[in-house]
Amino acid sequence: LVANYVEVTQLVRDDHGVTGAIVQDRTDGAGAEIRAEAVVNATGVWLDRLRSPVATPTIRPTKGVHIFLPRDQVGNRHAVALTTKSDGRLVFILPWGDLTLVGTTDTDFSGDSDRVLPDARDVDYLLAAANEAFPDAGVGRADVVSAYAGLRPLVRHGRDDQAESDISREHEIFVDRDGLISVAGGKFTTHRAMAEAAVDVVQRRLGSAGGNPTPASNLGPPVRPLEEFMALGLPEDIALHLQSRYAPEQVRRHLDGPGTMERIVEGRPHVWAEVDIAVQEEMALTVTDVLVRRLGLFYEAADQAIDTAPEVASRMARQLGWDRSRVAREVEEYRALVRDHRVFREDRGD
Ligand SMILES: Cc1cc2nc3c(=O)[nH]c(=O)nc-3n(C[C@H](O)[C@H](O)[C@H](O)COP(=O)(O)OP(=O)(O)OC[C@H]3O[C@@H](n4cnc5c(N)ncnc54)[C@H](O)[C@@H]3O)c2cc1C
Incomplete structure (x- = not known):
């Protein structure tokens, strides 16, 4: 479940x-x-909230920020890794369709872990890195399509004087006296190894025989041929976009709604059927779920889809039975989120 x-x-x-x-x-x-019979605590930076009181916090959270820029302005054709002049850290400048993704920062964080936002210093640091690598780019805050921040749940190893970027990214599994199994640290790229190690501990606890199925399990269905998406009668950019996210029969199930194959935002390949898929097949329950966590238009659209949010809310309302006040609340919550993520633009540093 x-x-x-x-x-x-x-x-x-x-x-x-x-x-x-x-x-x-x-x-x-x-x-x-x-x-x-076994409880696994995999709550990232919030790990200690569920553990019995521990003398020193398990996690040393560090804040990481990424920004998206127009790729034709940056001018990068390939992925670039560079060490910055200012502090010698590694920064990546990656092609992302017609955008460029620049990241990350890595700074200790002691604020409210439920509210993590990019600030002007984070954004300026990444802009400087982009301009350093591509001197003709001349990118500034006004060019940032979107900026976002997250917290890395890194395992604390006693020494607080260690530089953020030097903290180990290895994962660890803690089994407390009360039997709680906690998984901490790690990276996206090691999530299967983390899951495998956690399942091993659970299997030992349950005394279950048989091997661990994790190493031999497939990670989702294979990517299907582009022709199967082109057969839906779509322009190539939309077909390519859908191919990277769905199976063709999944898209076909959602062709009957209004304007399903029309673009949600001019210039981006996302179509309205994806909102329906998000709601009906991917557990999206809010406008923010759809625009940030499922479709990603928050990151990629030039206006962060702020003008489209009311139409997305109305479409969701028809499927989820929202009344007008809920629609208004959803739109306002999304607008507030975008506003919060643009505060860096106004910061004059005084
Ligand atoms: C800026 C940045 C860049 C990164 N770059 C990379 C990279 O390039 N490569 C890479 O491999 N990794 C990268 N990482 C690391 C990667 O994102 C993390 O290691 C990974 O997200 C950790 O996964 P997790 O599941 O342990 O924790 P999280 O992703 O934080 O998930 C924890 C979940 O637990 C939920 N939760 C918390 N408390 C409760 C509760 N009480 N009840 C129910 N649910 C709860 C939270 O809502 C959350 O969904 C990066 C991280 C950041 C911040």
Whole structure:
């Protein structure tokens, strides 16, 4: 069972240790208690909220920021890795369709981990790196299509004087006295190794026989031939875009709605059927889910899809039964998110 928007508010413990979790559905406040023989805590930078009190925090969160720029302005044709003049750190400048992705920063973070935003210093650092590598680019804050920030859940190893970029990216598994299994550190690129190690611990706990199926399991279905998407009668850029994300039969299931194969935003290959897929097949429950976490127009569209948000909300309303006040709230929440992610533009450094 996969449940999104369900928060573990507390773990259930008895004399033998952790026996389950109290959960709350963040969409309607409904609560439930789930019993389990093994509980794995994979909550990233929030890891210690669920562990029994620990003397030193497990995680040393570092903030990382990326920015998207117009690629024709930067002028990069290939992926570039460079060490910056200012501090000798490694920065990547990557082609992303007609955009360029520049990242990252790596700085200690001690603020509210539920609210992490790119600030002017982060953005200026990355712009300087891009201008250093491509002196004709001349990119400034006004050229930034989008900027976003995240926290790396790095494992703390006692020494706080260690530079952020030198902290190990290795993962670790902690088994507490109460039996809670916590997975910390690691990277996207090592997520399967992390999962495999965690499943090994769970299998030992459950005393289950048989091998671990993780190494031999496929990662999702294979990419299908472009012709199968072109057969839907689409321009090549849209077909290529859909090919990288869906199976053709999945797209075909959503051809009947209004304007399904029309572009959501001029100049981008995303089509309205993708909003329907996000809602009906990918558990999207808010406009922010759709525009940030499923379609990514928040990152890629020139206006971060702020003008399209009302139309996205209306379409979702028809499928999810929202009333007008919910539509207005969804649009306002999305606009506020975009505003917060553009605050760096106004910062004059005084
Ligand atoms: C800027 C940046 C650049 C990066 N670049 C790379 C890269 O190039 N390559 C790479 O391999 N890795 C990269 N990483 C690292 C990678 O993003 C992380 O290692 C990875 O996201 C960690 O995954 P995770 O599942 O452990 O934690 P997270 O992705 O943080 O997931 C934890 C989840 O737990 C949920 N959660 C927390 N508390 C609760 C609760 N009480 N109840 C229910 N759910 C809860 C959260 O909502 C969240 O969804 C980068 C990270 C950053 C910030």
